[in-house]
Amino acid sequence: MMETTKYRVPISAVMFILSLVMLVPFLLMILTSFKTMGEIQSSQFVFIPKQLSLDNYIQAMKRGDWLQYFWNSIFVTAVTVIASLLLNSIAGYSFGRLRFKGRDLLFVISLVGLMIPPQVTMIPVFLILKHIPFAGGNDWLGQGGIGWINSYMGLIVPYVAGSFGVFLFRQFYLNFPKDLDDAAKVDGLSAFKTYLYIYVPLSKPIFATLIALKATQSWNEYTWPLIVTNNDAMKTVQLALTLFRDETQVQWNLLMSATTLIVLPLMIVFLFSQKYFIEGIVTSGIKG
Numbered sequence: 001m002m003e004t005t006k007y008r009v010p011i012s013a014v015m016f017i018l019s020l021v022m023l024v025p026f027l028l029m030i031l032t033s034f035k036t037m038g039e040i041q042s043s044q045f046v047f048i049p050k051q052l053s054l055d056n057y058i059q060a061m062k063r064g065d066w067l068q069y070f071w072n073s074i075f076v077t078a079v080t081v082i083a084s085l086l087l088n089s090i091a092g093y094s095f096g097r098l099r100f101k102g103r104d105l106l107f108v109i110s111l112v113g114l115m116i117p118p119q120v121t122m123i124p125v126f127l128i129l130k131h132i133p134f135a136g137g138n139d140w141l142g143q144g145g146i147g148w149i150n151s152y153m154g155l156i157v158p159y160v161a162g163s164f165g166v167f168l169f170r171q172f173y174l175n176f177p178k179d180l181d182d183a184a185k186v187d188g189l190s191a192f193k194t195y196l197y198i199y200v201p202l203s204k205p206i207f208a209t210l211i212a213l214k215a216t217q218s219w220n221e222y223t224w225p226l227i228v229t230n231n232d233a234m235k236t237v238q239l240a241l242t243l244f245r246d247e248t249q250v251q252w253n254l255l256m257s258a259t260t261l262i263v264l265p266l267m268i269v270f271l272f273s274q275k276y277f278i279e280g281i282v283t284s285g286i287k288g
Contacts, residue, residue: 026263033057033256040252056257060244063254068233069240074265076155076236077218083160084214085207091161092169093195097181107170113163119223126227129154154228155236159218165210172206173199208273215269219262237262 031048032040033056039046060066094100095107129148132138137145148154176199184194222238229235241262244255 029256029263030260032252033260035253037251037253056253057261060254060257060261064235064240064243065232066237066240066258069235069237072152072155072234073219073236073238076152077215079152080156080159080218081211081214083156084162084165085210087161088165088210089169089200089203089207090195091166092171093173093199095166096170096173097176097195097199098191107166110163110166114167122224122227125158129157129228148228150229150231150234152234155225155234158224159214159221162214165214168210169203169206172203176202208275212270212273216266219266 034052035046035049035056039049091110095103095110126149130146131142132147133140133142135145135153136147136149136151138147139145148157180198181194184198189197220238221236225234225236225239229239237258241255241258244251244258
């Protein structure tokens with residue numbers, strides 16, 4: 001106990017300093033969002049703007065259809081997160097609690113997805129989505145149209161399932177005692193009802209963890225929306241940030257204003273899920 005108390009103060013001090021270091025870029029982003037281009041391009045660094053005005057935010061939101069951009073990102077993120085929670089939790093429950101032939105082999109195969117960089121699969125996935133039968137003008141052979149290109153399906157489907165989410169749920173469900181399954185069988189519950197009525201209510205920490213991680217990934221995704229969409233009406237907020245950059249300059253004040261607004265939804269999500277998020281990260285990596 002004495003050893004623990006001895007190191008608590010220096011560890012807390014180090015963590016506090018690291019927290020400040022990580023907050024500096026966020027603080028600079030907010031301060032820059034209130035600066036004029038003259039203050040940003042000044043030869044002497046201006047830390048605090050002379051005047052705190054919302055003009056930059058107003059001008060930034062007038063550049064393009066930001067209501068549509070936010071709606072696109074909110075819709076894509078919400079559907080992706082909900083579908084991911086459903087599929088990944090069921091798959092994780094199956095791998096963690098059920099016994100069936102080839103279970104371990106299938107789980108190992110699913111983990112291969114963690115080892116392949118997404119850049120490797122982007123072109124094959126794009127071609128698959130382009131040739132989806134009966135979508136976007138395609139015939140039953142997937143020819144003649146654009147498939148799911150320039151559509152919500154094209155933005156959502158590739159990120160619905162994921163090896164990492166399956167792994168998190170499996171590790172979390174491995175922590176529960178076998179007696180829980182035996183009690184469910186005694187009560188006459190099927191495997192699916194056991195998952196639905198027993199494991200789902202106990203899964204708040206891991207659900208919150210995947211919500212935070214998946215929402216952040218989907219909301220911040222830039223490369224895939226850039227590839228699969230070329231229509232202004234389908235732009236997400238990350239693609240819309242390019243409105244403040246041209247061949248000659250970057251309007252940093254407007255860019256930082258829009259970026260500050262884009263960050264706010266993720267901060268709200270994390271604040272609401274913070275308690276369960278930390279608990280889920282800890283418990284999913286420990287097998288009881």
